[in-house]
Amino acid sequence: MIEENIGHFDVVVVGAGTGGLCTAIEAAAGGARVLLVDKQEEIGGMLHIANGEFSGAGTRRQAAHGISDTPEDHFAEVMRLSHGKVDERLAWRSVRAQGETVDWLEGHGFAFDPATPGLVHGHEVYSVPRTYWGVEHGRSVVAVLRRLLEERVADGSVTLRLGVRVEGAVVADGRVAGVTGTGRGGAVAARGDAVVLATGGYDADPALRNRFLPPGCENALIACLDHATGDGLVLAEELGAATSGDGYFIPVMGLIPDPGRPGFAVDYREAFVEVAPAYRTPHEIWVNRDGARFVAEDTTSPEHRERALLRQPGIEMHVIWDRAVAEAAEPLLRNGAGDWTRERMRDEHDRGRWIVTADSLEELAERLGVDPGGLAETVRSYNEAVAAGHDPEHGRTTLPLPIREAPYYGLTSVAASLLSRDGLRVDDDLAVLDREGAPIAGLYAVGEVLGNNVFAGDNYVGGMSVTPAMTLGRELGRALAAGRKSARG
Numbered sequence: 001m002i003e004e005n006i007g008h009f010d011v012v013v014v015g016a017g018t019g020g021l022c023t024a025i026e027a028a029a030g031g032a033r034v035l036l037v038d039k040q041e042e043i044g045g046m047l048h049i050a051n052g053e054f055s056g057a058g059t060r061r062q063a064a065h066g067i068s069d070t071p072e073d074h075f076a077e078v079m080r081l082s083h084g085k086v087d088e089r090l091a092w093r094s095v096r097a098q099g100e101t102v103d104w105l106e107g108h109g110f111a112f113d114p115a116t117p118g119l120v121h122g123h124e125v126y127s128v129p130r131t132y133w134g135v136e137h138g139r140s141v142v143a144v145l146r147r148l149l150e151e152r153v154a155d156g157s158v159t160l161r162l163g164v165r166v167e168g169a170v171v172a173d174g175r176v177a178g179v180t181g182t183g184r185g186g187a188v189a190a191r192g193d194a195v196v197l198a199t200g201g202y203d204a205d206p207a208l209r210n211r212f213l214p215p216g217c218e219n220a221l222i223a224c225l226d227h228a229t230g231d232g233l234v235l236a237e238e239l240g241a242a243t244s245g246d247g248y249f250i251p252v253m254g255l256i257p258d259p260g261r262p263g264f265a266v267d268y269r270e271a272f273v274e275v276a277p278a279y280r281t282p283h284e285i286w287v288n289r290d291g292a293r294f295v296a297e298d299t300t301s302p303e304h305r306e307r308a309l310l311r312q313p314g315i316e317m318h319v320i321w322d323r324a325v326a327e328a329a330e331p332l333l334r335n336g337a338g339d340w341t342r343e344r345m346r347d348e349h350d351r352g353r354w355i356v357t358a359d360s361l362e363e364l365a366e367r368l369g370v371d372p373g374g375l376a377e378t379v380r381s382y383n384e385a386v387a388a389g390h391d392p393e394h395g396r397t398t399l400p401l402p403i404r405e406a407p408y409y410g411l412t413s414v415a416a417s418l419l420s421r422d423g424l425r426v427d428d429d430l431a432v433l434d435r436e437g438a439p440i441a442g443l444y445a446v447g448e449v450l451g452n453n454v455f456a457g458d459n460y461v462g463g464m465s466v467t468p469a470m471t472l473g474r475e476l477g478r479a480l481a482a483g484r485k486s487a488r489g
Helices: 018-030 061-066 071-081 090-108 139-156 204-212 231-238 302-310 325-327 342-351 363-369 373-390 468-486
Strands: 002-012 032-039 158-162 166-172 175-183 184-196 286-287 316-322 354-358 408-414 431-433 441-446
Touching: 002 018, 002 175, 002 468, 018 032, 018 139, 018 158, 018 468, 032 184, 061 090, 061 373, 139 158, 139 468, 166 184, 166 231, 184 231, 184 468, 204 342, 231 441, 286 373, 286 441, 316 325, 325 342, 342 354, 354 363, 363 373, 363 408
Parallel strands: 002 032, 002 184, 032 158, 175 441, 184 441
Antiparallel strands: 166 175, 175 184, 286 316, 316 408, 354 408, 431 441
């Protein structure tokens, strides 16, 4: 029984994350009456923990820094980095307008980090600086979108309802005509001439996530926020929607299993292992369960190390170091706040939450679940490479210190999933397609519910998650508003 009928709107947007906010803001700016609902008690979705990096070519900010760039060049690099596995029509539609999205954010007072546009080395790198981020990372994006949304709420063009979980659709006359769900006071319903699913990903639901992951990756750590349970994807599938099943997975590296939440990662706002040599000189070695190294720890190719990790048993690695490294190296652990100091690292050694300490390599191996003989042999071989200044096994060139002084330290890191790779199939208008390839009338989707493969193929490509959500969300909002005007004459 429906206890509250919220009303009838031109557009109902489900999900107040990046894509949903931009859709609602632009639809309202175009004259549409918009309902924006989200099951969370605050807007912003994953932007609250995301780095919030976005990309775009031909921007005012690039020009101010003397950088020559075009959408065509940007798209060529998207194709290169994605190995040509993006949805070319949607990826190009986004890339060609992403520079304008960057300028739009700038025009609304976005707080750019002074280092932008820049090159980001956490994943494969663009050839020119075309990536941007805020001084407060994803929260800087939220700040701009919040201001714009509040203006629309204040003028009555957007009705915002938080704490409402959408669980079903209203179908009338062969089209999706609204949504049903549960709010703070019970069952609710709303009608809409168009319904937009902007509900984000599914990675916080292990069963749903593992349905799309390739075999052998089922124990990947969950690194997203708890709300990312694939609600929009499930709802659309119940209406007959088609989903992709590409079987791609490229991990986030350096995340730490949370001892208090099996299967989840320690929040990377607190700590992660810095694996990129562009940001920290590696002193440690990485080994698998056999105690063997599997990649040069100083490789400059993020994809190379990520794919090497996927080939290891349990898609896990163990970082190994000793007292001398602990004293000489920059902190192994990092976070966005930049507050991991050597002193804090020493305290973490003593706390023993994530770091294992032992007086011998054999004891360390046993405590980490690593083969003791294999680890001892690997350390011996590595120390010989340090002495010779040459690593014949993996070609590592950064060989600062041997590992031979007790106490020895180890930390386990497991490949993690953060972005949903697969998602709903849509047409050029972002209308959700059924399993026969026909649009489901009245139903649209934008953002991570489409799956990141659409814009990044089988890799991570700089800015090709947040920026398509903003760019295509804005375009969808404008189109739906224009359609509403056309329908009314």
